[in-house]
Structure formats: structure tokens, C-alpha cells
Amino acid sequence: MSSKPSSVVDALATRQTPELILDEGRMLRNVDRLRAHLEPLGVTLRPHMKTAKSIEVARRVLTGGAGPATVSTLKEAEELFAAGVTDILYAVGIAPHRLPRVQALRAAGCDLSVVLDSLEQAEAVVAASANAPIPALLEIDCDGHRSGLKPRDPAIVEIGHALVRGGAHLRGVLTHAGESYTARSESELVAFAELERSAAVDAAGLLRQAGLPCPTVSVGSTPTAHYARNLDGVTEVRAGVYVFFDLVMAGIGVCQIEDIALSVSTTVIGHQPDKGWVIVDAGWMALSSDRGTASQAVNQFGGVVCDAAGKPYPDLLLIQANQEHGIVAVRPGSGARLPPLPVGTVLRILPVHACATAAQFDAYAVLPATGGPLQSWPRFRGW
Amino acid sequence: MSSKPSSVVDALATRQTPELILDEGRMLRNVDRLRAHLEPLGVTLRPHMKTAKSIEVARRVLTGGAGPATVSTLKEAEELFAAGVTDILYAVGIAPHRLPRVQALRAAGCDLSVVLDSLEQAEAVVAASANAPIPALLEIDCDGHRSGLKPRDPAIVEIGHALVRGGAHLRGVLTHAGESYTARSESELVAFAELERSAAVDAAGLLRQAGLPCPTVSVGSTPTAHYARNLDGVTEVRAGVYVFFDLVMAGIGVCQIEDIALSVSTTVIGHQPDKGWVIVDAGWMALSSDRGTASQAVNQFGGVVCDAAGKPYPDLLLIQANQEHGIVAVRPGSGARLPPLPVGTVLRILPVHACATAAQFDAYAVLPATGGPLQSWPRFRGW
Numbered sequence: 001m002s003s004k005p006s007s008v009v010d011a012l013a014t015r016q017t018p019e020l021i022l023d024e025g026r027m028l029r030n031v032d033r034l035r036a037h038l039e040p041l042g043v044t045l046r047p048h049m050k051t052a053k054s055i056e057v058a059r060r061v062l063t064g065g066a067g068p069a070t071v072s073t074l075k076e077a078e079e080l081f082a083a084g085v086t087d088i089l090y091a092v093g094i095a096p097h098r099l100p101r102v103q104a105l106r107a108a109g110c111d112l113s114v115v116l117d118s119l120e121q122a123e124a125v126v127a128a129s130a131n132a133p134i135p136a137l138l139e140i141d142c143d144g145h146r147s148g149l150k151p152r153d154p155a156i157v158e159i160g161h162a163l164v165r166g167g168a169h170l171r172g173v174l175t176h177a178g179e180s181y182t183a184r185s186e187s188e189l190v191a192f193a194e195l196e197r198s199a200a201v202d203a204a205g206l207l208r209q210a211g212l213p214c215p216t217v218s219v220g221s222t223p224t225a226h227y228a229r230n231l232d233g234v235t236e237v238r239a240g241v242y243v244f245f246d247l248v249m250a251g252i253g254v255c256q257i258e259d260i261a262l263s264v265s266t267t268v269i270g271h272q273p274d275k276g277w278v279i280v281d282a283g284w285m286a287l288s289s290d291r292g293t294a295s296q297a298v299n300q301f302g303g304v305v306c307d308a309a310g311k312p313y314p315d316l317l318l319i320q321a322n323q324e325h326g327i328v329a330v331r332p333g334s335g336a337r338l339p340p341l342p343v344g345t346v347l348r349i350l351p352v353h354a355c356a357t358a359a360q361f362d363a364y365a366v367l368p369a370t371g372g373p374l375q376s377w378p379r380f381r382g383w
Numbered sequence: 384m385s386s387k388p389s390s391v392v393d394a395l396a397t398r399q400t401p402e403l404i405l406d407e408g409r410m411l412r413n414v415d416r417l418r419a420h421l422e423p424l425g426v427t428l429r430p431h432m433k434t435a436k437s438i439e440v441a442r443r444v445l446t447g448g449a450g451p452a453t454v455s456t457l458k459e460a461e462e463l464f465a466a467g468v469t470d471i472l473y474a475v476g477i478a479p480h481r482l483p484r485v486q487a488l489r490a491a492g493c494d495l496s497v498v499l500d501s502l503e504q505a506e507a508v509v510a511a512s513a514n515a516p517i518p519a520l521l522e523i524d525c526d527g528h529r530s531g532l533k534p535r536d537p538a539i540v541e542i543g544h545a546l547v548r549g550g551a552h553l554r555g556v557l558t559h560a561g562e563s564y565t566a567r568s569e570s571e572l573v574a575f576a577e578l579e580r581s582a583a584v585d586a587a588g589l590l591r592q593a594g595l596p597c598p599t600v601s602v603g604s605t606p607t608a609h610y611a612r613n614l615d616g617v618t619e620v621r622a623g624v625y626v627f628f629d630l631v632m633a634g635i636g637v638c639q640i641e642d643i644a645l646s647v648s649t650t651v652i653g654h655q656p657d658k659g660w661v662i663v664d665a666g667w668m669a670l671s672s673d674r675g676t677a678s679q680a681v682n683q684f685g686g687v688v689c690d691a692a693g694k695p696y697p698d699l700l701l702i703q704a705n706q707e708h709g710i711v712a713v714r715p716g717s718g719a720r721l722p723p724l725p726v727g728t729v730l731r732i733l734p735v736h737a738c739a740t741a742a743q744f745d746a747y748a749v750l751p752a753t754g755g756p757l758q759s760w761p762r763f764r765g766w
């Protein structure tokens with residue numbers, strides 16, 4: 001259940017803009033949807049907290065109070081651990097200079113694991129494991145997106161041996177189909193999910209054939225998590241932006257516009273009638289400069305513009321953004337009519353990329369699922 | 384004077400990454416350069432603090448301890464006022480719901496002025512001026528960039544009368560040649576500066592002919608501020624990014640790469656040798672998604688990659704960025720050689736857009752102009 005439109009409009013009318021509005025009802029539906037999809041597939045969900053960066057969101061997303069969780073920075077790990085989350089995977093390739101912070105968290109009782117894809121990193125982890133073994137997963141490159149070893153690279157076994165021989169813990173393999181963000185159809189999404197699964201399972205097989213342990217086989221991205229049909233051999237799935245969704249995910253077809261739980265409130269501060277422009281007080285400082293839908297079938301520019309209740313206006317977009325100014329106009333060529341939006345009108349803009357937009361704010365202004373006044377949930381940031 | 388390269392390298396080797404590194408020596412040179420250019424032109428410099436958002440930077444940039452200063456948010460005004468800055472121009476069109484905060488700052492002793500370009504806003508300012516007049520400047524559109532009234536629009540006089548009649552203060556006119564960022568030659572930069580000057584002076588003339596006051600004639604952007612040859616009739620110039628400069632400004636020709644005072648430190652965390660990729664721990668979370676040089680003659684992608692001492696590698700760029708991962712590679716087609724950059728190497732990346740990159744951090748790690756250990760200068764954020 002979400003807050004009633006009329007009460008939302010009343011609540012936003014008395015607040016400063018821009019704010020990061022979180023519709024808790026939509027968020028809970030998104031969380032339930034992925035849980036329900038993964039449960040029959042027999043895998044653990046390890047939500048990625050890099051999008052939310054919030055203890056209040058973590059409490060509603062993590063399947064258990066203690067995790068499991070995925071993070072993209074040690075700052076996220078430290079904040080979550082301070083709030084009682086103890087099973088954490090740090091899913092960005094480990095930089096040797098971060099190992100003292102990893103050991104400090106582990107010594108305090110956090111089961112923090114790290115990720116690597118080179119012998120150099122394995123040697124650093126081994127050196128830091130002298131008194132207390134650090135668990136490490138090998139990163140596998142399933143789709144050429146970024147980091148990782150190819151699924152059948154003999155270096156997988158070599159690095160696995162180096163870890164075990166040196167006294168670190170080899171916890172398994174991990175992959176992420178970042179290229180699934182380029183998918184253009186359901187069949188492509190299903191294929192990316194299978195690519196992810198088979199790459200991780202192949203790499204796990206290499207380790208096991210060599211007599212090495214591989215208890216964890218971790219895959220995931222929001223698109224593949226929702227379209228995986230078969231996860232045989234996989235033990236856990238990671239996903240992050242599914243909690244909120246955004247216009248990039250809607251463009252891929254993973255969600256509907258109506259599922260997007262985040263928006264940025266803004267106020268009309270001017271007009272350029274000759275150009276059909278409405279000037280608002282949300283620029284890239286509030287929304288980020290992410291233009292992730294520019295390469296999709298439907299370019300949503302800087303975001304979809306909604307009324308204060310959260311209902312999108314037909315073909316009304318944030319077409320340009322400066323630091324604290326946004327320019328709202330109808331989609332070029334759409335023929336849609338610009339609604340009357342006098343100075344002072346409060347609007348809400350759906351984000352292109354939820355992770356990037358949320359990062360511009362220190363708190364969520366939450367529309368509670370049970371109704372009632374907006375609540376403030378702090379966000380953390382930094383590294 | 385800047386810190387010695389060898390001591391910088393030593394200092395960075397022991398720190399976490401990514402950090403926002405500020406070379407104070409370069410900053411002070413940039414600050415001196417614009418001061419020296421404007422002094423003989425007989426105008427006041429009103430630096431825009433939206434880029435720096437820092438009291439320590441403000442102390443080195445503002446010509447007097449009390450200002451004058453320009454801001455893009457009331458949060459910046461409140462922070463600067465708390466630090467003793469009392470002459471502040473809030474240069475984003477006023478939203479009526481912000482007027483109580485404006486009045487609170489003014490009641491506390493801050494000479495805060497606002498900007499508007501419509502009768503609706505003027506009426507709101509008049510209504511809020513009942514007990515204490517608010518000073519307002521009329522925003523003029525000199526180049527079709529964004530907000531403002533055309534320089535000869537009769538509405539200028541109409542709104543001016545509405546302010547004066549209603550008991551607000553008409554403080555003058557303001558314009559900003561935002562389109563100067565598209566300039567491709569020195570002659571275009573000079574022409575944009577003159578466009579800005581003449582638009583503001585024309586609008587001021589309209590007001591004065593109608594018997595209205597116009598004490599302030601305010602122009603400015605970093606490109607035009609540096610290329611103005613004649614500022615007759617102008618009383619003050621605003622600029623912000625000149626304090627740090629960035630790759631967009633270097634692309635326009637307003638500065639050299641060697642003048643850029645900001646960089647982001649990062650650590651090598653992996654390689655994809657087949658692709659010529661070096662993976663680093665600075666993604667868009669550290670650098671922003673701004674790609675402002677993509678439309679310039681030389682596309683610098685996500686930033687120019689330097690060694691830890693701050694010296695650029697030939698044609699080495701951040702070619703892609705995810706949230707916490709950056710991909711470093713040589714410029715496509717350049718034929719440059721990828722230097723050996725083992726895991727753990729510390730690099731520094733020059734920002735495409737200093738305002739956007741700085742906004743991703745809560746503090747500057749400052750290389751002091753006089754040498755010595757790095758210092759931390761906090762940044763403020765939010766609205």
C-alpha cells in the first residue's frame with residue numbers, strides 16, 4: 001500500500017526542494033518481487049547495498065538481520081556492520097592498501113569477504129592473512145564488461161592454489177553480467193542470466209577438479225536476477241537497484257515506470273515560453289549527470305517529470321540540467337502539450353539511474369507504506 | 384609554489400583512495416590570475432562559491448572577508464554567513480517557498496539578494512518584503528542559455544516597477560553567458576563577453592530610462608570573465624570554476640591542463656591485458672558522470688590520468704566508469720603505449736567538470752602551497 005496521492009501532495013507542498021523522495025510501498029513490492037522469483041530457484045539473495053546506502057532500507061531488504069549483504073565500499077561495510085550486519089561481501093577487486101581495514105572489520109566479528117582476479121592481489125591477501133585468514137572469491141568475467149578472469153582461464157586454479165597454500169580462505173567464485181544492461185528483449189535477458197550462471201559454474205568446476213574448495217558460486221545483476229530461469233550450481237544471487245528501480249531498468253523492460261520507488265521533488269522557478277521551457281530547481285546536483293537511457297530505444301534524457309502525486313505527465317522530460325537548474329520540456333517531436341505549470345508548482349522527477357541520483361542526497365524523504373507524515377532516513381557516503 | 388612531486392607521491396602512498404586532491408598552489412595562481420585581469424577593468428569580483436562549497440577555499444578566494452560572494456543554494460549562503468560572509472547574491476531564480484529562509488538570513492544581518500525574471504516571483508518577493516525589503520536583481524538572458532528576460536523586453540520595466548511599488552528593493556540586473564562554454568576560439572570568447580556586457584548594460588538602461596534604480600550590473604562566467612576586454616557599465620563579475628579549472632575549461636582554452644588544481648586519487652585494482660585496460664577504484668561515484676568534453680575538439684572521456692605526482696601520462700584516459708570501477712586505457716587511435724601500472728599503483732585523474740567531481744566528496748585533501756603534510760578542508764552540500 002502506498003500513501004494516498006492527495007496527502008502526498010499536501011505533504012510536499014510545505015517542504016524545501018529538491019528532496020529525494022522514497023515511496024516505501026513501491027520499494028517493498030519490488031523487494032517482495034525478487035524474493036518471490038528467487039525462492040523457488042533455491043538460491044540465497046545477497047542484496048547489494050551500494051544503491052541504498054541506508055540502514056533503514058537494509059532492514060527492509062536483507063533477508064536476515066545479519067545479512068547476507070553485498071557492498072561496493074568498505075565504508076558501506078563499516079556502516080552495515082555497526083548496525084548488526086555481519087555477513088558481507090565486498091564486491092570490488094581488493095586494493096592491497098585496504099586490507100588493514102578488512103582485517104579490522106573481521107577482527108571485530110564481521111564475516112567480510114573480498115574479491116580478486118590476479119596473483120598480485122592473492123599474494124597481498126595471503127600476506128595479510130598471516131594471523132587471521134581472509135576469505136576471498138575469484139572474480140570471473142562472463143561478458144567482457146569489466147574485471148575478472150575468463151571462466152576457463154588456467155590462472156583461476158593457479159590463484160586458487162596460491163590462496164589456499166598461503167593460508168587465506170578460498171570461498172568461491174563471483175561474476176556479474178554488467179552487459180545485461182544493454183539487453184533489448186526478454187530472450188536476451190534470459191540469455192545473459194544463463195551466461196552468468198554457466199561462467200560461474202564452469203569456473204567453480206575448474207577449482208573443484210583441481211581439488212580446491214568452492215563453497216560459494218555467486219552471480220547477479222538486477223536484470224539477470226529477474227530473468228534467471230535456472231540457477232543450477234549457483235549458491236547466491238546479488239542485485240542492488242531492484243530495490244528502487246529506475247528509468248534504465250524500465251527501458252530494459254525489467255520494471256514498469258510505475259514501479260520506480262525514487263523521485264526527486266522540485267519547484268518551478270521560471271519559464272521561457274518561446275521555447276516551451278519550464279525552469280525547475282533540480283539540476284545535475286540533485287539528479288546526477290547520468291544519461292543511461294540515451295542509448296536505449298526510448299531516450300528519457302534527464303528524467304521523466306511527474307506531478308507532485310507521482311503521476312507522469314505525458315512525454316514531459318527534464319531535457320537539460322545545469323548545476324541547480326533543470327529545463328523541463330515535452331519530448332522533442334512528440335507533439336505533446338506542455339501543461340500549465342506556474343512558478344511554485346511542485347513536481348517529481350523519476351531518475352535515470354537510481355544509484356547515481358540517490359548519491360546526491362544525504363537522506364531519503366520517505367512516504368511510509370502505511371501512510372502518515374514523511375520520515376527522514378539518513379544515507380551514508382564516502383569510502 | 385606547489386608541493387614537491389616526490390613528497391606528494393610519498394604522502395599519497397599512505398592514504399585511502401579515492402580522495403579529492405586540491406593543489407593549493409595552483410588554486411592560488413588561478414585566483415590571482417582572474418583578480419589581476421579584472422582589476423584594471425574597474426569591476427568588483429564576486430566569486431561563485433558553488434564549485435568550492437568550502438569555507439577554507441572562500442577565505443582564499445573572496446576579496447574581502449565579508450564577501451562579496453555568489454551562491455547557487457541557500458545552504459551555501461547559510462554556511463558562508465556562519466563563517467562571516469555577509470554580502471551574498473543567491474543567483475538561482477527565487478522559488479517563493481524559499482523566501483522565509485531568505486528573510487531569516489537577512490534578519491540575522493546577511494545582505495542576501497535574490498534573482499528573478501517574472502512578475503509572479505516579483506509579487507512573491509513583494510509579499511515577503513512587507514516588514515523588511517528584500518533586494519532583488521532581474522535576470523537577463525544574453526544568449527538563450529537558460530533563464531532570464533531578453534535585454535529589451537518591456538517586462539523588465541514592468542517587473543522593476545512592481546518591485547519598487549511593492550516595497551522590495553530593485554538592486555539591478557544580472558546575466559550569465561552559459562553558452563560561452565561552447566566557444567571554440569579566443570575571438571568567440573571575446574564576443575561572448577561582449578554579448579554578456581551589452582545585454583546587462585542594455586537592460587540596466589531600460590530600467591534607468593523608466594526612472595528605476597539599477598545600482599548593480601552583474602555579469603559573468605569563467606570563460607567570459609577571463610576574456611572580457613571592456614566592461615564599461617558593468618559593476619561586478621561573477622565566476623566560479625576558475626578557482627580550480629577543469630578539462631572543459633582547458634578544452635575551451637581558458638586554462639592549460641597544468642592549471643587544473645583538482646584531481647581524484649585512485650589505486651590500480653586490476654587489468655584486462657587483452658583489451659589494454661587498467662581497472663582503478665575510482666568510478667562515477669568519485670568522478671561524476673559528467674562528459675562535458677565529449678562535444679569539444681578533444682574528447683577527454685572521464686578524465687586525464689596522471690601519475691601520483693600529478694604529471695599526465697601521454698593520451699591516458701579514464702575511458703569508462705561504473706559506480707566504483709574506472710577503466711583506464713590509452714586514447715582510442717592514438718597509438719600511445721600503456722605504461723606499466725601494477726596493482727596498487729596510485730594515480731590521479733583530472734576532472735572533466737570540477738563542480739560535479741568536487742560534489743562527490745565531503746572534503747578536500749589539500750597539498751598546501753607551502754609544502755608539508757596534506758590537510759583536510761571540509762565541503763558542505765545539500766540545499
